[in-house]
Amino acid sequence: MARQARAIEITTTDLSSIGRLTDEEDRWIRELAHISDTGRLTISLSGNKQIDPEPLLRFDTVTNCWWTGRFVGEVQFKGGTLRISPRFGDVQLSRWLSRIWGVQLIDSKGAYSQSRLWIWHLIARLWESRLVAAAKHGLPTRRIDEAHIGQAIRGRLDIRGTVKQLSSGRHQLVSRSRERWIDQPIASVLLRAWKRLQIELAGSQRPIRWLSPQADDLISRLRLHSGVRSDTSTERKPIGIRYTPITESYRQVVDLSLSILAGQGITSTSRGQRDVMGALVDMAEVWELYIYHLLRTGLPDLRLRHTGRDQVNEGHLFHSSVDQTSVGGLKPDILAYRRYENTLLGVIDAKYKLTTPSEQRPNGLLREDLYQINAYVTAFSNNASCISGALVYPSPSEAFDRLSDANPYFSATSSASVYFVGLGTEEESQHQVRYTAEEQRFLATIRRMLVPAC
Numbered sequence: 001m002a003r004q005a006r007a008i009e010i011t012t013t014d015l016s017s018i019g020r021l022t023d024e025e026d027r028w029i030r031e032l033a034h035i036s037d038t039g040r041l042t043i044s045l046s047g048n049k050q051i052d053p054e055p056l057l058r059f060d061t062v063t064n065c066w067w068t069g070r071f072v073g074e075v076q077f078k079g080g081t082l083r084i085s086p087r088f089g090d091v092q093l094s095r096w097l098s099r100i101w102g103v104q105l106i107d108s109k110g111a112y113s114q115s116r117l118w119i120w121h122l123i124a125r126l127w128e129s130r131l132v133a134a135a136k137h138g139l140p141t142r143r144i145d146e147a148h149i150g151q152a153i154r155g156r157l158d159i160r161g162t163v164k165q166l167s168s169g170r171h172q173l174v175s176r177s178r179e180r181w182i183d184q185p186i187a188s189v190l191l192r193a194w195k196r197l198q199i200e201l202a203g204s205q206r207p208i209r210w211l212s213p214q215a216d217d218l219i220s221r222l223r224l225h226s227g228v229r230s231d232t233s234t235e236r237k238p239i240g241i242r243y244t245p246i247t248e249s250y251r252q253v254v255d256l257s258l259s260i261l262a263g264q265g266i267t268s269t270s271r272g273q274r275d276v277m278g279a280l281v282d283m284a285e286v287w288e289l290y291i292y293h294l295l296r297t298g299l300p301d302l303r304l305r306h307t308g309r310d311q312v313n314e315g316h317l318f319h320s321s322v323d324q325t326s327v328g329g330l331k332p333d334i335l336a337y338r339r340y341e342n343t344l345l346g347v348i349d350a351k352y353k354l355t356t357p358s359e360q361r362p363n364g365l366l367r368e369d370l371y372q373i374n375a376y377v378t379a380f381s382n383n384a385s386c387i388s389g390a391l392v393y394p395s396p397s398e399a400f401d402r403l404s405d406a407n408p409y410f411s412a413t414s415s416a417s418v419y420f421v422g423l424g425t426e427e428e429s430q431h432q433v434r435y436t437a438e439e440q441r442f443l444a445t446i447r448r449m450l451v452p453a454c
Contacts, residue, residue: 008080013087014283015354018057018066029066032077032276033057041075041280043122045100045289046309056280070352073119075278086283088395092425096290097121099297120200121210122281123260127197128215130253131190135218139225140183140190140247148175185241186250187226193257194219285309287352288333291392291423295348298435298443301339302450308333308350315379332376336450345450346388347376355393355400355422364400365391365420377416386416388449392442396422408449419449 008028012018021029036056056075060067072093074083086093101121134140148154149165155177165172201210211219243251292306307314308331317328334348349372355364369391377389388408393400400422408417426436435443 009083010081011083011085012068013085014068014070014072016068016087017060017063018068021066026066028078028080029057029082030059032075032080032082033059033066035077036075036276038069038071038280038282041073041276041278042071042282043073043126043279044282045122045125045285054282054284070283071280072283073278073280075276075280077276084280088425093286095426096286099293100286100289101125102293119279119281120197123256123279124197124201124210127193127253127256127260128211130256131218132212132215134250134253136249139218139221140186140250141180142183142244142247143178144181146177146179148177149173182222182226183247184226186247186254187222189241189254189257189261190250191219191222191226193260196260284350284352287394288350291348291350292334294439294443295334295336295446298439299336299447302345303337303339305335305337306333307331307335317375317379328375330376330379336446343385344380344387346390346446347373347380348390348392348446349373349376350392353393355397357397357399362399363403364397365403373418374411374413377411377418378414381414381416386414388417388419390419390421390446390449392421392423394422395424407445417449419445421445 008025010018010021010025010029018029033056037053038056039053041056054069054071056069056071058067058069059065068084072084072086074081147158147161149161149172151173153173153175155175158174158176161174162172165174197210241254288308289306292304292308295302296304314332314335315330316326317330319326332347333350335344336346336348337344349369351369353366353369357364361367373389373391377387381387396404400420404420404422407419407421409420410417421442423442424438426438
């Protein structure tokens with residue numbers, strides 16, 4: 001763990017012990033843990049808010065020290081900085097993000113040429129999604145009154161102006177119309193933020209096309225019609241933005257653009273001098289999306305549904321015999337079906353958790369995870385068929401490996417089978433292959449699991 005002498009600066013990794021702190025650092029961490037709002041600070045890859053918000057930090061009474069949660073990123077509070085890096089390294093995270101987005105974020109040697117470049121990719125993706133959502137009904141425009149003098153009437157006739165023209169000997173008509181023009185202040189902020197993102201993302205050795213065709217078209221039209229120059233100024237100046245019913249949809253992307261230009265990223269709840277600034281990434285969401293996209297591309301003969309971030313339930317544990325009341329909503333991460341049928345084959349739950357054994361969990365698994373996967377396979381099985389379930393963890397421990405060697409396990413309440421699957425990290429030399437050896441082994445295990453057992 002590295003710290004600066006004066007300003008508090010703590011560097012650590014996710015799901016890790018921070019270690020020994022000074023009294024000043026402990027007070028700072030304690031206050032930060034109390035006030036930080038991960039729901040507001042987190043950049044969501046799927047666009048959905050956390051269903052069950054997790055704390056940024058927690059104090060462990062067993063080890064008597066502070067531990068980080070499942071988030072990576074950087075936050076600033078009262079002049080101090082907490083920087084949380086991925087525990088598997090930036091290169092491994094870049095591979096997961098590459099799989100999710102279908103773009104290459106690492107060079108041929110499996111390395112980043114600029115530290116923390118991944119956070120800019122995430123901010124850029126969020127900015128792009130907000131831009132596209134804002135432009136659902138068109139570019140930001142405002143109506144401006146224009147006067148026209150000539151032989152033809154445009155809009156409505158300006159009688160007083162026309163009389164003045166005629167009385168002065170000029171045989172001209174004066175008319176007025178309200179024309180739509182690009183809102184210059186909004187366009188300026190958007191283009192400047194786009195340029196800033198372009199500069200930050202240029203840190204990679206190979207060019208990355210990060211804009212979707214729709215967003216790229218919006219930027220081209222803004223540059224064509226706005227008449228403003230996309231300069232790189234980072235000062236957050238009052239620029240006279242006024243929102244109308246037409247431009248109200250641009251408020252979120254403009255706010256994010258101003259934060260990008262100010263180098264602030266995303267802000268948590270405003271509390272005066274107690275603001276927490278920064279940007280976080282939920283590694284549980286990254287892991288879940290990575291597993292889904294890996295399965296989707298690696299097992300094309302199956303139909304996969306990613307349901308883990310949905311706001312609706314896929315079913316319930318219990319149903320009332322009196323009315324339609326249901327209790328215990330089910331939200332598995334991934335459901336696997338036969339490609340062209342509606343036959344459910346299995347449930348896969350991605351767990352971004354430690355599998356280090358302890359007295360409470362000798363095999364490295366939490367009891368709640370076991371109850372959860374059992375509830376899924378029991379609820380989704382029926383008399384005609386049974387399904388399989390899997391809990392998938394990153395970089396498993398030796399105790400977990402011994403557990404997974406005995407796959408499959410069978411539920412005590414049904415004939416469904418359960419697999420405990422680990423997916424380890426790879427050496428940097430394998431980052432350019434389509435599927436690493438670990439990924440191939442994982443895909444083979446899941447394919448074997450999804451063969452109907454009954």
